[in-house]
Amino acid sequence: MSQLLVAQNFWEALQVQARVIWALMLRETKTMYGRSKFGYFWVVIQTAFGVAVFWGIRLAMGAHHSYGLALPLYLLSGITAWNVFSECVQKIGPSIDANRALLYYSKVRHFDIIVSRALLVGATNIVVFLFLGMILVLTGTEIGVVDPWPFIQSWFFLMVMGTGLGALCCGLSRYSDSVMVVTSMVLRICFFGSGAIISLNMVPTRLSFVATYNPIYQLIENSRTSFSYAYHFADLDMGLVLFTSLVTLFVGLMVELVTRRKVDVV
Amino acid sequence: MIKAENIVKRYKTTTGFKTVLDHVSFELPLGPNVGFLGLNGAGKSTLLRILGGAEVPSSGRILRQGTVSWPIGFSGGFQGSMSGYDNLRFICRIYNADRQNVVDFVQDFSNLGEYLFMPVSSYSSGMRAKLAFGISMAINFDYYLVDEVTAVGDVTFKRKCQEEFERRSERSTLVIVSHNKNTIQAYCEKIFVLHSGKLAEFDNVEEGVDFYEKLQPNMLMDRSLRQ
Numbered sequence: 001m002s003q004l005l006v007a008q009n010f011w012e013a014l015q016v017q018a019r020v021i022w023a024l025m026l027r028e029t030k031t032m033y034g035r036s037k038f039g040y041f042w043v044v045i046q047t048a049f050g051v052a053v054f055w056g057i058r059l060a061m062g063a064h065h066s067y068g069l070a071l072p073l074y075l076l077s078g079i080t081a082w083n084v085f086s087e088c089v090q091k092i093g094p095s096i097d098a099n100r101a102l103l104y105y106s107k108v109r110h111f112d113i114i115v116s117r118a119l120l121v122g123a124t125n126i127v128v129f130l131f132l133g134m135i136l137v138l139t140g141t142e143i144g145v146v147d148p149w150p151f152i153q154s155w156f157f158l159m160v161m162g163t164g165l166g167a168l169c170c171g172l173s174r175y176s177d178s179v180m181v182v183t184s185m186v187l188r189i190c191f192f193g194s195g196a197i198i199s200l201n202m203v204p205t206r207l208s209f210v211a212t213y214n215p216i217y218q219l220i221e222n223s224r225t226s227f228s229y230a231y232h233f234a235d236l237d238m239g240l241v242l243f244t245s246l247v248t249l250f251v252g253l254m255v256e257l258v259t260r261r262k263v264d265v266v
Numbered sequence: 267m268i269k270a271e272n273i274v275k276r277y278k279t280t281t282g283f284k285t286v287l288d289h290v291s292f293e294l295p296l297g298p299n300v301g302f303l304g305l306n307g308a309g310k311s312t313l314l315r316i317l318g319g320a321e322v323p324s325s326g327r328i329l330r331q332g333t334v335s336w337p338i339g340f341s342g343g344f345q346g347s348m349s350g351y352d353n354l355r356f357i358c359r360i361y362n363a364d365r366q367n368v369v370d371f372v373q374d375f376s377n378l379g380e381y382l383f384m385p386v387s388s389y390s391s392g393m394r395a396k397l398a399f400g401i402s403m404a405i406n407f408d409y410y411l412v413d414e415v416t417a418v419g420d421v422t423f424k425r426k427c428q429e430e431f432e433r434r435s436e437r438s439t440l441v442i443v444s445h446n447k448n449t450i451q452a453y454c455e456k457i458f459v460l461h462s463g464k465l466a467e468f469d470n471v472e473e474g475v476d477f478y479e480k481l482q483p484n485m486l487m488d489r490s491l492r493q
Contacts, residue, residue, distance in 0.1 A: 023359035
């Protein structure tokens with residue numbers, strides 16, 4: 001029989017939380033991708049398909065490079081970075097509802113479920129990015145890492161913003177079932193203004209406000225500067241990114257927290 | 267010690283809000299087994315979920331010192347596509363329990379054999395219950411939450427469950443909710459009777475049972491009048 005110990009201080013409590021989040025991540029991996037033999041494979045294929053489709057369209061339009069970055073790498077970095085943000089929103093939104101039964105285990109709390117999903121989304125997209133990047137290298141695309149910091153920084157803030165918005169959706173969907181449907185529709189539209197597939201220097205200047213006021217766009221463009229000296233992005237407004245990330249995360253977690261009493265486990 | 271302070275729980279229904287627990291306070295010290303008696307729909311299971319932390323009260327708070335189990339035999343947390351072993355491994359991870367000890371205990375207790383390594387979705391309801399009960403009993407908690415002692419499986423398994431409950435009650439505290447007075451009389455040394463959202467506390471089980479029995483016709487009459 002197994003004897004349990006209770007955390008006696010902050011450090012031990014932190015260790016317990018890390019252990020629970022890790023356990024949830026492993027469980028979610030099996031639940032999301034491990035149901036079929038090709039579950040993990042499909043995650044890669046989905047992103048690869050997105051890259052291939054937009055690559056084809058851009059090639060048909062006569063583009064081979066995007067300002068010093070090979071086109072497939074440009075698309076891969078954009079689409080995976082967007083996926084980090086949008087999947088955080090879409091997977092965290094219904095996370096508590098889908099895992100209500102886990103709350104019966106006293107060690108599992110709402111926050112653990114949210115964090116584990118965010119980390120899983122980040123980790124999955126990193127693996128997909130590295131795997132497809134490797135395939136690009138093997139097929140002759142030049143990929144160099146000139147400075148990993150912008151990439152790490154951008155993905156981190158995209159995860160934070162996605163987590164905040166996901167938590168917000170999670171709280172709001174306790175009042176209306178349509179929240180996640182509307183969110184999904186809005187995200188589909190936002191994809192085209194996110195810089196994942198088109199940079200703003202490819203569209204009319206009257207649309208340049210998107211770069212000025214859109215932190216997602218700024219972060220996606222910023223992440224690409226990690227892979228080429230020639231790829232410049234000077235419009236990163238760190239103040240805006242920090243402000244948006246912190247406000248989104250704070251508001252999201254607060255809304256999730258105060259609406260918790262509405263959840264009735266039956 | 268588990269301490270409930272001024273707990274209120276309201277549910278929204280089609281006819282308005284229904285108060286299931288109305289400013290309820292009590293303490294459950296480590297030691298004596300405690301029973302919560304109440305008719306069906308009185309709010310016993312809700313109270314148990316709030317004690318375990320699965321549900322948040324509308325107001326008030328629960329303070330817990332020591333380890334508290336999930337409701338014994340609860341299988342709702344199992345992921346059907348994962349094997350019994352994988353589900354067990356998940357629970358061991360979150361509670362930091364020794365996996366091999368738990369596996370040995372569950373195999374011995376539940377007799378699932380090779381089924382332990384098959385997806386839970388392929389289990390019969392009896393096998394599911396056996397696995398759930400086995401895992402619940404494989405980990406040592408200070409408090410065990412029990413929502414109606416319903417023995418599952420064959421006679422041998424029922425006897426095992428009975429023995430395990432008795433062994434547990436020597437070292438840990440059983441918190442049992444039931445509408446059956448016999449269950450409470452068999453296991454508990456202290457009793458709470460839940461009626462109309464309020465809680466009546468009795469240190470003597472027989473007094474509590476008497477109170478509960480006198481309450482039943484009144485409550486049934488109240489309900490029929492409301493209908």
